[in-house]
Amino acid sequence: MTVAYEKAKNDLLDAALKHVAFEGWSPATFEDAVRDTGIDAGVARAVCPRGALDLAVAYHKRGDAQMVQRIRDASFDGMKFRDKIAAAVRIRLDLIADKELARRGSTLFALPHHAAEGSALIWGTADAIWTALGDTSDDVNWYTKRATLSAVYSATLLYWLGDSSTDNEATWAFLDRRIDNVMQIEKLKAHVRDSPTLSRLMAGPNWLLGHIKAPSKASRSGLPGRWADPRESRDH
Incomplete structure (x- = not known):
């Protein structure tokens, strides 16, 4: 059943991609995909209850899965970690064959009632x-x-969606600047840790933050994590 479900969704997505540039991730695109695949309309709705929105989500997640495989196949030996991050982002954007597909997706997830889902996809x-x-x-x-x-x-x-430079050179320069900005924040955090005065000032907040834990692997589909009660650690 799961295999048939995934095949039907993938078939619908493949069919929809030919229409997205013209009709967006819209009901018309979903109807066209159903018609092109010949999948029963009831089955299509069972697979994608929200129609084209579910296909847009599937398209994004397909790109993430392909990105992960390329990262695993790539050789990052000897690279600084900031360069690995930059390379991964470049891989993800390079996997988008048509900017119009991403542009239409950005428009869809910019809508107030889809913004939370769009944010969750970026987080993913x-x-x-x-x-x-x-x-x-x-x-x-x-x-x-x-x-x-x-x-x-x-x-x-x-930035990439509006970039017309050769081989997206302007985008990659923009990406490097953004990562450099993040590295400055990391340097500031290290300075605070190394400063006797500032580290004492941050002792309370750091103690509090130290009891925040990442979500368990089984529940990482959402953002919430878990709180480690300091009393539990004293009991063990």
Whole structure:
């Protein structure tokens, strides 16, 4: 049943991609995909209850899955971690064969009633990149890494959509600047940790943040994490 479900969704998505540039991720695109595939309309609705919205989500997640595979196949030996992040973002954008597909998706998820889902997809991309690159953080850093990369990725995506430079050179320069900005924040955090005065000032907040844990692997489809009660650690 699962195989048939996934095949039907993939078939609908493949068929829809030919229409998105002209009709967007719209009901018309979904109807065209159903017609082109010959899938029963009832089955199509069972597979994609929200129609083209579900196909837009599937398209984004397909790109993430392809990105993860390319990262695993790539050789990042000897690269600085900031360069690995930049390379991963470039891989993700390079996987988008037609900018119009991403532009239509951005328009869809910019709508107020779809904005939360769009944000979750961007977060998912950031999470996929960090996980594929071997991130093992299990505290508040799990969140800050993904939140920061989500901001970098979304800003770079929007810049890329309007970029007409040769081989997207302007976009890659923009990406490098955004990552450099993040590295400045990391340097500031290190300065605070190394400063006797500032570290004492931040002792309380750091103690509080130290009890925030990443969500368990089984529940990482959403953003919430878990709170480690300090009393539990004293009991063990």
